[in-house]
Amino acid sequence: MTRAELIQQIKIKKSFLCVGLDTDITKIPEHLLAEEDPIYTFNKAIIDATSDLCVAYKPNIAFYESYGIKGWQSLQKTWEALPKDCLSIADAKRGDIGNTSKMYAQAFFDEKQSGLGFDSITIAPYMGNDSVTPFLDFDGKWAIVLALTSNAGSLDFQNFKNESGLQLFEQVIDKVNTWGTIENLMYVVGATRGEGFIKIREHAPDHFLLVPGVGAQGGSLQDVCQYGMNKDCGLLVNSTRGIIYASKGHDFAEKAREEALKLQQEMEAELIKAGIIR
Amino acid sequence: MTRAELIQQIKIKKSFLCVGLDTDITKIPEHLLAEEDPIYTFNKAIIDATSDLCVAYKPNIAFYESYGIKGWQSLQKTWEALPKDCLSIADAKRGDIGNTSKMYAQAFFDEKQSGLGFDSITIAPYMGNDSVTPFLDFDGKWAIVLALTSNAGSLDFQNFKNESGLQLFEQVIDKVNTWGTIENLMYVVGATRGEGFIKIREHAPDHFLLVPGVGAQGGSLQDVCQYGMNKDCGLLVNSTRGIIYASKGHDFAEKAREEALKLQQEMEAELIKAGIIR
Secondary structure, eight states: OOHHHHHHHHHHHTOOEEEEEOOOTTTSOGGGGGSSSHHHHHHHHHHHHHTTTOSEEEEBHHHHHTTHHHHHHHHHHHHHHSOTTSEEEEEEEEOOSHHHHHHHHHHHHOHHHHSOOOSEEEEOOTTOHHHHGGGGGSTTOEEEEEEEOSSTTHHHHTTOBBTTSOBHHHHHHHHHHTTSOTTTEEEEEOSSOTTHHHHHHHHOSSSEEEEOOBSTTOBOHHHHHHHHOBTTBOEEEEEOHHHHTSOSSTTHHHHHHHHHHHHHHHHHHHHHHTTSOO | OOHHHHHHHHHHHTOOEEEEEOOOTTTSOGGGGGSSSHHHHHHHHHHHHHTTTOSEEEEBHHHHHTTHHHHHHHHHHHHHHSOTTSEEEEEEEEOOSHHHHHHHHHHHHOHHHHSOOOSEEEEOOTTOHHHHGGGGGSTTOEEEEEEEOSSTTHHHHTTOBBTTSOBHHHHHHHHHHTTSOTTTEEEEEOSSOTTHHHHHHHHOSSSEEEEOOBSTTOBOHHHHHHHHOBTTBOEEEEEOHHHHTSOSSTTHHHHHHHHHHHHHHHHHHHHHHTTSOO
16 A cells, blocks of 8 residues: 555545554453454454544554464454555564565565565564665565554663764664655654654654554543644554453444544544644 | 573583574475475474584574465474474564563463464564563563674664663663573674674673574674683574575485584584583
Protein backbone atom coordinates (compact mmCIF):
# COMPACT_ATOMS: atom_id res chain seq x y z
CA MET A 1 0.00 0.00 0.00
CA THR A 2 1.46 3.36 -1.02
CA ARG A 3 1.39 6.55 1.03
CA ALA A 4 -1.19 8.05 -1.34
CA GLU A 5 -3.40 4.97 -0.99
CA LEU A 6 -3.13 5.09 2.79
CA ILE A 7 -4.11 8.77 2.89
CA GLN A 8 -7.01 8.01 0.55
CA GLN A 9 -8.26 5.26 2.87
CA ILE A 10 -8.04 7.62 5.84
CA LYS A 11 -10.24 10.12 3.98
CA ILE A 12 -12.71 7.50 2.76
CA LYS A 13 -13.12 5.82 6.14
CA LYS A 14 -12.73 9.05 8.15
CA SER A 15 -10.46 7.09 10.42
CA PHE A 16 -6.81 6.53 11.20
CA LEU A 17 -7.47 3.60 13.47
CA CYS A 18 -5.21 0.57 13.59
CA VAL A 19 -6.67 -2.49 15.30
CA GLY A 20 -4.07 -4.55 17.17
CA LEU A 21 -4.47 -8.30 16.90
CA ASP A 22 -2.59 -9.30 20.06
CA THR A 23 -4.80 -12.32 20.35
CA ASP A 24 -4.30 -14.15 23.63
CA ILE A 25 -6.04 -17.49 23.95
CA THR A 26 -6.54 -16.89 27.69
CA LYS A 27 -8.51 -13.69 26.99
CA ILE A 28 -10.82 -14.64 24.13
CA PRO A 29 -14.41 -15.82 24.72
CA GLU A 30 -14.53 -19.33 26.13
CA HIS A 31 -17.02 -20.61 23.58
CA LEU A 32 -14.35 -20.16 20.87
CA LEU A 33 -12.01 -22.65 22.51
CA ALA A 34 -14.01 -25.49 20.94
CA GLU A 35 -13.05 -24.23 17.46
CA GLU A 36 -10.25 -25.90 15.51
CA ASP A 37 -8.24 -22.66 15.48
CA PRO A 38 -9.70 -20.36 18.16
CA ILE A 39 -7.19 -17.57 17.55
CA TYR A 40 -7.94 -17.38 13.85
CA THR A 41 -11.69 -17.69 14.40
CA PHE A 42 -11.56 -14.84 16.89
CA ASN A 43 -9.45 -12.67 14.55
CA LYS A 44 -11.71 -13.31 11.56
CA ALA A 45 -14.77 -12.20 13.53
CA ILE A 46 -12.97 -9.08 14.79
CA ILE A 47 -11.80 -8.21 11.27
CA ASP A 48 -15.25 -8.69 9.76
CA ALA A 49 -16.78 -6.50 12.48
CA THR A 50 -14.31 -3.61 12.20
CA SER A 51 -12.82 -3.42 8.70
CA ASP A 52 -14.92 -0.46 7.55
CA LEU A 53 -13.87 1.52 10.64
CA CYS A 54 -10.09 1.14 10.54
CA VAL A 55 -7.29 1.60 8.04
CA ALA A 56 -4.78 -0.87 9.46
CA TYR A 57 -4.47 -4.18 11.30
CA LYS A 58 -1.47 -5.05 13.39
CA PRO A 59 -1.03 -8.68 14.43
CA ASN A 60 1.53 -8.84 17.24
CA ILE A 61 3.76 -11.67 16.03
CA ALA A 62 4.80 -12.77 19.54
CA PHE A 63 1.25 -13.84 20.30
CA TYR A 64 1.36 -16.30 17.38
CA GLU A 65 4.98 -17.37 17.69
CA SER A 66 4.40 -18.33 21.32
CA TYR A 67 2.40 -21.33 20.03
CA GLY A 68 5.14 -22.46 17.65
CA ILE A 69 4.09 -24.08 14.36
CA LYS A 70 0.42 -23.96 15.33
CA GLY A 71 0.64 -20.25 16.08
CA TRP A 72 2.37 -19.62 12.78
CA GLN A 73 -0.56 -21.38 11.08
CA SER A 74 -3.00 -19.04 12.85
CA LEU A 75 -0.91 -16.09 11.71
CA GLN A 76 -0.93 -17.31 8.11
CA LYS A 77 -4.73 -17.61 8.08
CA THR A 78 -5.10 -14.27 9.84
CA TRP A 79 -2.92 -12.54 7.25
CA GLU A 80 -5.01 -14.08 4.47
CA ALA A 81 -8.16 -12.69 6.10
CA LEU A 82 -6.89 -9.09 6.21
CA PRO A 83 -8.76 -6.84 3.77
CA LYS A 84 -6.71 -5.29 0.96
CA ASP A 85 -7.95 -1.77 1.73
CA CYS A 86 -6.21 -1.86 5.11
CA LEU A 87 -2.48 -1.54 5.76
CA SER A 88 -1.23 -4.81 7.22
CA ILE A 89 1.44 -4.38 9.89
CA ALA A 90 3.56 -7.26 11.15
CA ASP A 91 4.36 -6.05 14.65
CA ALA A 92 7.55 -8.05 14.93
CA LYS A 93 10.26 -5.65 16.24
CA ARG A 94 12.87 -7.43 14.10
CA GLY A 95 16.37 -6.25 13.21
CA ASP A 96 19.73 -7.96 12.76
CA ILE A 97 22.86 -7.74 10.59
CA GLY A 98 22.20 -7.14 6.88
CA ASN A 99 21.92 -10.67 5.51
CA THR A 100 19.70 -11.66 8.45
CA SER A 101 17.42 -8.63 8.22
CA LYS A 102 16.99 -9.54 4.56
CA MET A 103 15.71 -12.96 5.70
CA TYR A 104 13.29 -11.30 8.13
CA ALA A 105 12.09 -9.05 5.33
CA GLN A 106 11.42 -12.13 3.20
CA ALA A 107 9.60 -13.74 6.12
CA PHE A 108 7.06 -10.94 6.31
CA PHE A 109 7.07 -9.37 2.82
CA ASP A 110 7.80 -12.12 0.30
CA GLU A 111 4.54 -14.01 -0.03
CA LYS A 112 5.94 -16.45 -2.60
CA GLN A 113 8.68 -17.58 -0.24
CA SER A 114 7.09 -17.41 3.20
CA GLY A 115 3.35 -17.33 2.55
CA LEU A 116 3.09 -13.89 4.18
CA GLY A 117 2.93 -10.59 2.30
CA PHE A 118 2.47 -7.92 4.95
CA ASP A 119 2.62 -4.27 3.84
CA SER A 120 4.88 -3.26 6.70
CA ILE A 121 6.87 -4.46 9.68
CA THR A 122 8.04 -2.86 12.94
CA ILE A 123 11.84 -2.67 13.33
CA ALA A 124 14.18 -2.28 16.33
CA PRO A 125 17.00 0.11 15.35
CA TYR A 126 19.76 -0.81 17.84
CA MET A 127 21.98 -2.51 15.23
CA GLY A 128 21.93 0.47 12.84
CA ASN A 129 21.93 0.91 9.08
CA ASP A 130 22.30 -2.60 7.68
CA SER A 131 19.67 -3.86 10.14
CA VAL A 132 17.05 -1.46 8.74
CA THR A 133 17.78 -0.93 5.05
CA PRO A 134 16.98 -4.49 3.83
CA PHE A 135 13.35 -3.78 4.74
CA LEU A 136 13.41 -0.68 2.52
CA ASP A 137 14.41 -2.63 -0.60
CA PHE A 138 10.91 -4.02 -1.16
CA ASP A 139 8.69 -1.97 -3.46
CA GLY A 140 5.49 -0.77 -1.84
CA LYS A 141 6.51 -2.05 1.62
CA TRP A 142 7.17 -0.07 4.80
CA ALA A 143 9.65 -0.24 7.65
CA ILE A 144 8.16 1.14 10.87
CA VAL A 145 11.13 1.91 13.10
CA LEU A 146 10.95 2.18 16.89
CA ALA A 147 11.65 5.74 17.99
CA LEU A 148 9.99 6.58 21.32
CA THR A 149 7.93 3.75 22.73
CA SER A 150 5.17 3.90 25.33
CA ASN A 151 6.35 1.28 27.81
CA ALA A 152 7.93 1.89 31.22
CA GLY A 153 11.36 0.74 30.05
CA SER A 154 11.42 3.21 27.16
CA LEU A 155 13.20 5.72 29.40
CA ASP A 156 16.11 3.39 30.06
CA PHE A 157 17.86 4.02 26.74
CA GLN A 158 15.69 6.04 24.35
CA ASN A 159 16.24 9.23 26.36
CA PHE A 160 20.02 8.73 26.59
CA LYS A 161 21.37 12.20 25.86
CA ASN A 162 24.54 13.21 24.05
CA GLU A 163 26.66 16.24 24.93
CA SER A 164 24.53 18.52 22.70
CA GLY A 165 21.38 17.43 24.51
CA LEU A 166 20.18 15.28 21.61
CA GLN A 167 18.37 12.18 22.85
CA LEU A 168 18.84 8.71 21.36
CA PHE A 169 15.34 8.59 19.87
CA GLU A 170 16.05 11.88 18.07
CA GLN A 171 19.34 10.53 16.76
CA VAL A 172 17.51 7.41 15.58
CA ILE A 173 15.00 9.47 13.61
CA ASP A 174 17.66 11.79 12.14
CA LYS A 175 19.81 8.89 10.92
CA VAL A 176 17.02 6.61 9.77
CA ASN A 177 15.46 9.50 7.82
CA THR A 178 18.54 9.46 5.59
CA TRP A 179 18.04 5.76 4.73
CA GLY A 180 14.50 5.94 3.37
CA THR A 181 11.71 8.31 2.46
CA ILE A 182 8.28 9.27 3.73
CA GLU A 183 7.01 6.69 1.21
CA ASN A 184 8.63 3.68 2.92
CA LEU A 185 9.46 4.74 6.47
CA MET A 186 7.28 5.33 9.53
CA TYR A 187 8.16 5.60 13.22
CA VAL A 188 6.65 4.07 16.33
CA VAL A 189 5.86 6.81 18.85
CA GLY A 190 4.02 5.96 22.05
CA ALA A 191 0.96 7.98 22.99
CA THR A 192 1.58 8.13 26.70
CA ARG A 193 3.31 11.50 26.59
CA GLY A 194 1.40 13.78 24.19
CA GLU A 195 3.93 16.63 24.26
CA GLY A 196 6.58 14.14 23.24
CA PHE A 197 5.14 14.50 19.73
CA ILE A 198 6.36 18.11 19.49
CA LYS A 199 9.97 16.94 19.48
CA ILE A 200 9.16 14.02 17.19
CA ARG A 201 7.59 16.35 14.64
CA GLU A 202 10.69 18.57 14.70
CA HIS A 203 12.64 15.60 13.39
CA ALA A 204 9.96 13.89 11.28
CA PRO A 205 7.39 16.46 10.21
CA ASP A 206 6.04 14.49 7.25
CA HIS A 207 6.37 10.85 8.20
CA PHE A 208 3.47 8.70 9.29
CA LEU A 209 3.71 7.66 12.94
CA LEU A 210 2.36 4.43 14.35
CA VAL A 211 1.03 5.29 17.78
CA PRO A 212 0.38 2.59 20.38
CA GLY A 213 -0.64 3.38 23.92
CA VAL A 214 -4.02 5.05 23.45
CA GLY A 215 -6.58 3.53 25.79
CA ALA A 216 -5.36 0.71 28.04
CA GLN A 217 -1.85 2.22 28.28
CA GLY A 218 -3.24 5.63 29.21
CA GLY A 219 -2.60 7.88 26.20
CA SER A 220 -5.13 10.48 25.06
CA LEU A 221 -6.26 10.65 21.42
CA GLN A 222 -6.79 14.40 21.70
CA ASP A 223 -3.21 15.03 22.88
CA VAL A 224 -1.82 12.80 20.17
CA CYS A 225 -3.75 14.71 17.50
CA GLN A 226 -2.97 18.13 18.94
CA TYR A 227 0.77 17.54 18.95
CA GLY A 228 1.25 14.79 16.35
CA MET A 229 -1.10 15.30 13.41
CA ASN A 230 0.25 16.78 10.18
CA LYS A 231 -1.46 17.97 6.97
CA ASP A 232 -1.83 14.38 5.65
CA CYS A 233 -2.99 13.15 9.08
CA GLY A 234 0.35 11.37 9.50
CA LEU A 235 -0.96 9.17 12.30
CA LEU A 236 -2.01 5.57 12.66
CA VAL A 237 -3.37 5.22 16.17
CA ASN A 238 -3.47 1.69 17.47
CA SER A 239 -5.98 0.28 19.90
CA THR A 240 -5.95 -3.34 20.97
CA ARG A 241 -7.37 -4.33 24.32
CA GLY A 242 -10.12 -1.70 24.35
CA ILE A 243 -11.49 -3.13 21.12
CA ILE A 244 -10.76 -6.83 20.85
CA TYR A 245 -11.45 -7.66 24.50
CA ALA A 246 -14.50 -5.40 24.89
CA SER A 247 -16.57 -8.47 25.76
CA LYS A 248 -15.80 -12.06 26.68
CA GLY A 249 -19.28 -13.17 25.62
CA HIS A 250 -20.91 -14.29 22.38
CA ASP A 251 -21.28 -10.60 21.53
CA PHE A 252 -17.49 -10.00 21.45
CA ALA A 253 -17.46 -8.95 17.78
CA GLU A 254 -20.41 -6.55 18.17
CA LYS A 255 -18.85 -5.00 21.25
CA ALA A 256 -15.53 -4.71 19.43
CA ARG A 257 -17.36 -2.89 16.64
CA GLU A 258 -18.98 -0.52 19.13
CA GLU A 259 -15.59 0.39 20.63
CA ALA A 260 -13.99 0.78 17.20
CA LEU A 261 -16.89 2.99 16.13
CA LYS A 262 -16.41 5.26 19.14
CA LEU A 263 -12.76 5.73 18.22
CA GLN A 264 -13.59 6.21 14.53
CA GLN A 265 -16.05 8.95 15.46
CA GLU A 266 -13.50 10.71 17.66
CA MET A 267 -10.99 10.43 14.83
CA GLU A 268 -13.49 11.81 12.30
CA ALA A 269 -13.95 14.86 14.53
CA GLU A 270 -10.17 15.33 14.73
CA LEU A 271 -9.80 15.01 10.94
CA ILE A 272 -12.53 17.64 10.44
CA LYS A 273 -10.94 19.91 13.05
CA ALA A 274 -7.63 19.67 11.18
CA GLY A 275 -9.31 20.40 7.84
CA ILE A 276 -8.25 17.06 6.34
CA ILE A 277 -11.86 16.04 5.63
CA ARG A 278 -15.10 17.98 5.76
CA MET B 1 21.95 -25.20 31.26
CA THR B 2 23.48 -23.46 34.28
CA ARG B 3 26.66 -21.38 34.30
CA ALA B 4 28.49 -24.15 36.18
CA GLU B 5 27.38 -26.73 33.60
CA LEU B 6 28.49 -24.51 30.75
CA ILE B 7 31.94 -23.99 32.30
CA GLN B 8 32.19 -27.74 32.86
CA GLN B 9 31.42 -28.43 29.19
CA ILE B 10 34.07 -25.91 28.13
CA LYS B 11 36.63 -27.78 30.24
CA ILE B 12 35.55 -31.24 29.07
CA LYS B 13 35.49 -30.34 25.38
CA LYS B 14 38.44 -27.91 25.61
CA SER B 15 36.36 -25.59 23.47
CA PHE B 16 34.20 -22.49 23.70
CA LEU B 17 32.96 -22.81 20.14
CA CYS B 18 29.39 -21.97 19.16
CA VAL B 19 28.31 -23.23 15.75
CA GLY B 20 25.88 -20.91 13.99
CA LEU B 21 23.08 -22.62 12.11
CA ASP B 22 22.26 -19.80 9.66
CA THR B 23 21.18 -22.39 7.15
CA ASP B 24 20.49 -20.88 3.75
CA ILE B 25 18.91 -23.20 1.21
CA THR B 26 20.80 -21.42 -1.60
CA LYS B 27 24.15 -22.27 0.03
CA ILE B 28 23.77 -25.89 1.09
CA PRO B 29 24.96 -28.80 -1.11
CA GLU B 30 22.72 -29.32 -4.10
CA HIS B 31 22.26 -33.04 -3.52
CA LEU B 32 20.35 -32.21 -0.32
CA LEU B 33 17.63 -30.35 -2.20
CA ALA B 34 16.01 -33.69 -3.05
CA GLU B 35 15.41 -34.33 0.67
CA GLU B 36 12.00 -33.75 2.20
CA ASP B 37 13.43 -31.09 4.55
CA PRO B 38 16.83 -30.05 3.17
CA ILE B 39 17.48 -27.48 5.90
CA TYR B 40 16.90 -29.95 8.70
CA THR B 41 18.85 -32.72 6.94
CA PHE B 42 21.78 -30.34 6.51
CA ASN B 43 21.62 -29.20 10.14
CA LYS B 44 21.43 -32.74 11.49
CA ALA B 45 24.55 -33.74 9.55
CA ILE B 46 26.41 -30.63 10.74
CA ILE B 47 25.36 -31.27 14.35
CA ASP B 48 26.39 -34.94 14.24
CA ALA B 49 29.77 -33.97 12.76
CA THR B 50 30.62 -31.22 15.26
CA SER B 51 28.87 -31.82 18.59
CA ASP B 52 31.97 -33.10 20.40
CA LEU B 53 33.92 -30.00 19.32
CA CYS B 54 31.55 -27.20 20.36
CA VAL B 55 29.62 -26.17 23.48
CA ALA B 56 26.77 -24.28 21.81
CA TYR B 57 24.58 -24.18 18.71
CA LYS B 58 22.92 -21.03 17.52
CA PRO B 59 20.16 -21.33 14.93
CA ASN B 60 19.52 -17.91 13.40
CA ILE B 61 15.73 -17.73 13.57
CA ALA B 62 15.39 -15.44 10.52
CA PHE B 63 16.69 -18.19 8.25
CA TYR B 64 13.81 -20.45 9.32
CA GLU B 65 11.10 -17.81 9.63
CA SER B 66 11.79 -16.68 6.06
CA TYR B 67 10.12 -19.92 4.91
CA GLY B 68 7.02 -19.40 7.05
CA ILE B 69 5.33 -22.50 8.48
CA LYS B 70 7.69 -24.83 6.65
CA GLY B 71 10.69 -22.99 8.06
CA TRP B 72 9.24 -23.18 11.54
CA GLN B 73 8.93 -26.96 11.07
CA SER B 74 12.63 -27.15 10.12
CA LEU B 75 13.45 -25.13 13.23
CA GLN B 76 11.41 -27.44 15.43
CA LYS B 77 13.20 -30.54 14.14
CA THR B 78 16.57 -28.80 14.39
CA TRP B 79 15.95 -27.87 18.01
CA GLU B 80 15.00 -31.48 18.78
CA ALA B 81 18.30 -32.62 17.24
CA LEU B 82 20.47 -30.37 19.42
CA PRO B 83 22.49 -32.36 21.97
CA LYS B 84 21.73 -31.71 25.64
CA ASP B 85 25.40 -31.13 26.50
CA CYS B 86 25.43 -28.00 24.29
CA LEU B 87 23.86 -24.65 25.12
CA SER B 88 21.08 -23.99 22.61
CA ILE B 89 20.79 -20.35 21.55
CA ALA B 90 17.78 -18.98 19.69
CA ASP B 91 19.38 -16.11 17.78
CA ALA B 92 16.18 -14.13 17.50
CA LYS B 93 17.00 -10.54 18.56
CA ARG B 94 13.55 -10.21 20.14
CA GLY B 95 12.30 -7.53 22.54
CA ASP B 96 8.99 -5.69 23.04
CA ILE B 97 6.82 -4.32 25.85
CA GLY B 98 6.50 -6.57 28.88
CA ASN B 99 3.46 -8.68 28.03
CA THR B 100 4.80 -9.21 24.50
CA SER B 101 8.33 -10.10 25.57
CA LYS B 102 6.73 -12.67 27.85
CA MET B 103 5.10 -14.21 24.78
CA TYR B 104 8.45 -14.28 22.96
CA ALA B 105 9.99 -15.94 26.01
CA GLN B 106 7.29 -18.61 25.87
CA ALA B 107 7.90 -19.03 22.13
CA PHE B 108 11.52 -20.01 22.68
CA PHE B 109 11.67 -21.29 26.28
CA ASP B 110 8.34 -22.96 27.05
CA GLU B 111 8.53 -26.32 25.32
CA LYS B 112 5.08 -27.38 26.52
CA GLN B 113 3.44 -24.38 24.89
CA SER B 114 5.48 -23.76 21.76
CA GLY B 115 7.36 -27.01 21.16
CA LEU B 116 10.70 -25.21 21.60
CA GLY B 117 12.78 -25.22 24.76
CA PHE B 118 15.94 -23.30 23.94
CA ASP B 119 18.39 -22.57 26.78
CA SER B 120 18.84 -18.96 25.71
CA ILE B 121 17.74 -16.23 23.34
CA THR B 122 19.38 -13.07 21.96
CA ILE B 123 17.59 -9.83 22.92
CA ALA B 124 17.55 -6.29 21.47
CA PRO B 125 17.58 -3.80 24.37
CA TYR B 126 16.16 -0.64 22.76
CA MET B 127 12.83 -0.83 24.63
CA GLY B 128 14.46 -1.13 28.06
CA ASN B 129 13.64 -2.95 31.30
CA ASP B 130 10.26 -4.56 30.66
CA SER B 131 11.44 -5.76 27.24
CA VAL B 132 14.31 -7.73 28.80
CA THR B 133 13.18 -8.93 32.24
CA PRO B 134 10.45 -11.38 31.09
CA PHE B 135 13.25 -13.52 29.62
CA LEU B 136 14.96 -13.60 33.04
CA ASP B 137 11.93 -15.10 34.75
CA PHE B 138 12.55 -18.61 33.41
CA ASP B 139 14.66 -20.87 35.65
CA GLY B 140 17.83 -22.12 34.00
CA LYS B 141 17.35 -19.94 30.90
CA TRP B 142 19.51 -17.09 29.63
CA ALA B 143 18.92 -13.71 28.02
CA ILE B 144 21.81 -12.74 25.75
CA VAL B 145 21.48 -8.98 25.30
CA LEU B 146 22.97 -7.05 22.37
CA ALA B 147 25.71 -4.72 23.58
CA LEU B 148 28.29 -3.99 20.87
CA THR B 149 27.63 -5.82 17.63
CA SER B 150 30.04 -6.57 14.79
CA ASN B 151 28.12 -5.21 11.81
CA ALA B 152 28.78 -1.99 9.92
CA GLY B 153 25.67 -0.30 11.31
CA SER B 154 26.70 -0.95 14.91
CA LEU B 155 28.40 2.46 15.02
CA ASP B 156 25.18 4.31 14.14
CA PHE B 157 23.72 4.15 17.65
CA GLN B 158 25.73 1.87 19.94
CA ASN B 159 28.56 4.41 20.19
CA PHE B 160 26.21 7.34 20.92
CA LYS B 161 28.00 9.17 23.73
CA ASN B 162 26.57 11.07 26.70
CA GLU B 163 28.13 14.16 28.24
CA SER B 164 30.32 12.05 30.56
CA GLY B 165 31.71 10.16 27.56
CA LEU B 166 29.73 7.01 28.35
CA GLN B 167 28.64 5.23 25.18
CA LEU B 168 25.21 3.67 24.70
CA PHE B 169 26.54 0.10 24.71
CA GLU B 170 28.17 0.79 28.09
CA GLN B 171 24.92 2.25 29.43
CA VAL B 172 23.11 -0.85 28.18
CA ILE B 173 25.49 -3.16 30.05
CA ASP B 174 25.40 -1.08 33.25
CA LYS B 175 21.59 -1.00 33.35
CA VAL B 176 20.96 -4.55 32.21
CA ASN B 177 23.47 -5.82 34.79
CA THR B 178 21.08 -4.60 37.50
CA TRP B 179 18.18 -6.65 36.09
CA GLY B 180 19.81 -10.09 36.17
CA THR B 181 22.91 -11.96 37.27
CA ILE B 182 25.90 -13.67 35.71
CA GLU B 183 23.79 -16.83 35.96
CA ASN B 184 21.09 -15.68 33.54
CA LEU B 185 22.57 -12.80 31.51
CA MET B 186 25.13 -12.73 28.74
CA TYR B 187 26.02 -10.02 26.23
CA VAL B 188 26.59 -10.08 22.49
CA VAL B 189 29.92 -8.46 21.69
CA GLY B 190 31.26 -8.51 18.14
CA ALA B 191 34.79 -9.74 17.51
CA THR B 192 35.72 -7.26 14.82
CA ARG B 193 37.42 -4.85 17.23
CA GLY B 194 39.48 -6.86 19.72
CA GLU B 195 40.37 -3.88 21.94
CA GLY B 196 36.65 -3.16 22.27
CA PHE B 197 36.64 -6.01 24.79
CA ILE B 198 38.72 -3.98 27.25
CA LYS B 199 35.87 -1.55 27.76
CA ILE B 200 33.29 -4.34 27.81
CA ARG B 201 35.19 -6.14 30.56
CA GLU B 202 35.29 -2.94 32.63
CA HIS B 203 31.48 -3.09 32.71
CA ALA B 204 30.94 -6.85 32.66
CA PRO B 205 34.02 -8.57 34.07
CA ASP B 206 32.30 -11.83 34.98
CA HIS B 207 29.56 -12.30 32.39
CA PHE B 208 29.76 -14.72 29.52
CA LEU B 209 29.95 -12.95 26.16
CA LEU B 210 28.59 -14.37 22.92
CA VAL B 211 31.04 -13.31 20.23
CA PRO B 212 30.07 -13.36 16.56
CA GLY B 213 32.33 -12.03 13.84
CA VAL B 214 35.33 -14.38 14.05
CA GLY B 215 36.23 -15.68 10.61
CA ALA B 216 34.07 -14.48 7.72
CA GLN B 217 33.44 -11.11 9.42
CA GLY B 218 37.18 -10.58 10.03
CA GLY B 219 37.64 -10.89 13.82
CA SER B 220 40.69 -12.59 15.31
CA LEU B 221 40.30 -15.34 17.92
CA GLN B 222 43.61 -14.36 19.52
CA ASP B 223 42.53 -10.73 20.01
CA VAL B 224 39.18 -11.80 21.43
CA CYS B 225 40.89 -14.07 23.94
CA GLN B 226 43.61 -11.57 24.85
CA TYR B 227 41.12 -8.84 25.67
CA GLY B 228 37.91 -10.73 26.43
CA MET B 229 38.68 -13.95 28.31
CA ASN B 230 38.11 -14.11 32.07
CA LYS B 231 38.96 -16.71 34.70
CA ASP B 232 35.96 -18.89 33.76
CA CYS B 233 36.67 -18.40 30.03
CA GLY B 234 33.59 -16.15 29.79
CA LEU B 235 33.45 -16.44 26.01
CA LEU B 236 31.32 -18.30 23.51
CA VAL B 237 32.85 -17.63 20.12
CA ASN B 238 30.55 -18.22 17.20
CA SER B 239 31.55 -19.35 13.76
CA THR B 240 29.03 -19.98 11.02
CA ARG B 241 30.05 -19.65 7.39
CA GLY B 242 33.62 -20.92 7.91
CA ILE B 243 32.23 -24.17 9.31
CA ILE B 244 28.85 -24.97 7.81
CA TYR B 245 29.69 -23.87 4.25
CA ALA B 246 33.24 -25.31 4.19
CA SER B 247 32.21 -27.50 1.26
CA LYS B 248 29.26 -27.62 -1.12
CA GLY B 249 29.94 -31.26 -1.95
CA HIS B 250 28.96 -34.61 -0.47
CA ASP B 251 31.78 -34.13 2.03
CA PHE B 252 30.18 -31.00 3.58
CA ALA B 253 29.85 -32.54 7.06
CA GLU B 254 33.44 -33.87 7.10
CA LYS B 255 34.77 -30.50 5.96
CA ALA B 256 32.64 -28.75 8.57
CA ARG B 257 34.19 -31.03 11.20
CA GLU B 258 37.70 -30.23 9.94
CA GLU B 259 37.05 -26.49 10.29
CA ALA B 260 35.42 -26.88 13.70
CA LEU B 261 38.38 -29.00 14.80
CA LYS B 262 40.85 -26.28 13.76
CA LEU B 263 38.95 -23.75 15.87
CA GLN B 264 38.62 -26.18 18.79
CA GLN B 265 42.39 -26.71 18.73
CA GLU B 266 43.07 -22.96 18.70
CA MET B 267 40.62 -22.59 21.58
CA GLU B 268 42.28 -25.41 23.53
CA ALA B 269 45.59 -23.58 23.20
CA GLU B 270 44.00 -20.37 24.48
CA LEU B 271 42.38 -22.16 27.43
CA ILE B 272 45.75 -23.69 28.35
CA LYS B 273 47.51 -20.34 27.98
CA ALA B 274 44.94 -18.80 30.36
CA GLY B 275 45.39 -21.63 32.87
CA ILE B 276 41.74 -22.69 32.64
CA ILE B 277 42.64 -26.22 31.54
CA ARG B 278 45.97 -28.02 31.48
